[in-house]
Amino acid sequence: MxxxxxxxxxxxxxxxxxxxxxxxxxxxxxxxxxxxxxxxxxxxxxxxxxxxxxxxxxxxxxxxxxxxxxxxxxxxxxxxxxxxxxxxxxxxxxxxxxxxxxxxxxLEDELIRALGTPRVEELVEAAGDLRSLRRFQRQPAQQKRPLAGQLRRFIGTRSGRKSRYATLLADALxxxxxxxxxxxxxxxx
Missing domain, CATH: 3.40.50 (Rossmann fold)
Structure with missing residues (x-):
C-alpha cells in the first residue's frame, strides 16, 4: 500500500x-x-x-x-x-x-530474545516451517550468523510470514x- x-x-x-x-x-x-x-x-x-x-x-x-x-x-x-x-x-x-x-x-528481535531461540525454534516447528528454516540456515550467507539473527531473517523472508510470526511469538510470550x-x-x- x-x-x-x-x-x-x-x-x-x-x-x-x-x-x-x-x-x-x-x-x-x-x-x-x-x-x-x-x-x-x-x-x-x-x-x-x-x-x-x-x-x-x-x-x-x-x-x-x-x-x-x-x-x-x-x-x-x-x-x-x-x-x-x-x-x-x-x-x-x-x-x-x-x-x-x-x-x-x-520488534521481532525483541520477541526472539524474550522467548529465547529454543522456544522460537519450537514455534517454527509447530508452524510447519522447520524444514524451510533448516534449508535457509544452510545458505552461505546464513551460516556465520548467530541463531537469533537467522531466525529474525527467516521470519522476514516470505510475504505474510513476518505478521504471522509476530502473532505466534507474541502469543507464546x-x-x-x-x-x-x-x-x-x-x-x-
Missing part, C-alpha cells in the same frame, strides 16, 4: 490515541501482547506507517490526538529529528516520555517477559 492510501485509510480512524508502528507485523505483535496482558485497546488504533520515514506525515495527520509508537533503535536519529522539528529538543529519555520507545534491532519497549508502550496507553 502506498503512503497516500495509508494516510487516507488512517484519516478515518476515530481513536483518541494512535500508536504508530513501522509495519503490519508490529501491529500484530502489539495487539497480541496487549490481549495476553489483558489490556483493552479500546480507543487506541495501532497504525502501520509503511516505514519510519513516514513518521512526519502520520504525526501531521494525527496532530490533534495523543500519539505514541515503537521504532528501531537504529532509526533514533531520524525519530529525534522529526520530533524535534515540532519544537522539542529530545534525548532518548525524552523521546520515551513522549510515548515513543526504541526496539534494539526491531509469558506476560512477565514482555520486551521492555513494548511493556513501556502498553503501560502508557
Amino acid at each position: 502506498d503512503l497516500r492510501s495509508s494516510l487516507a485509510d488512517a484519516a478515518d480512524l476515530a481513536a483518541g490515541t494512535v500508536v504508530l508502528v513501522e509495519g503490519a507485523s508490529d501491529r500484530c505483535a502489539i495487539e497480541a501482547v496487549a490481549r495476553r496482558q489483558g489490556h483493552t485497546l479500546a480507543g487506541v488504533a495501532v497504525v502501520p506507517m509503511g516505514g519510519v520515514t513516514n513518521l512526519r506525515h502520520f504525526l501531521d495527520l494525527f496532530a490533534d490526538r495523543r500519539v505514541a509508537g515503537l521504532y528501531d533503535a537504529g532509526e533514533e536519529g531520524y525519530v529525534r529529528r522529526v520530533l524535534a522539528s515540532r519544537g522539542t529538543d529530545l534525548s532518548s529519555a525524552g523521546i520515551a516520555r513522549l510515548g515513543f520507545h526504541a526496539c534494539r534491532a526491531d 509469558d506476560p512477565a517477559r514482555t520486551p521492555a519497549p513494548l511493556d513501556r508502550l502498553l503501560a502508557q496507553l
